[in-house]
Amino acid sequence: MADDLKPMEAPITVERSYLVGGKRVTFQVVFPASLGKEIGLENAYTAAQRLILRCEGKNVQVKELKLGE
Secondary structure (H helix, E strand, O other), X not given: OHHHOXXXXXXXXXXXXXXXXXXXXXXXXXXXXXXXXXXXXXHHHHHHHOOOOOOOOOOOOEXXXXXXX
């Protein structure tokens, strides 16, 4: 079954949403599909899922939104 799979061609996109000063802001981080070929698809996917993204505001309140908020 694994032999039937095509190599990944689409990029891996990770999104995180924050509430910044009362407005929803969504950040996207895109890993190119070629990264899967370079380090292995499983490793690229694991790295994307463990991505740490920080959003800080000096004069506004910032709150990370959970999926579905």
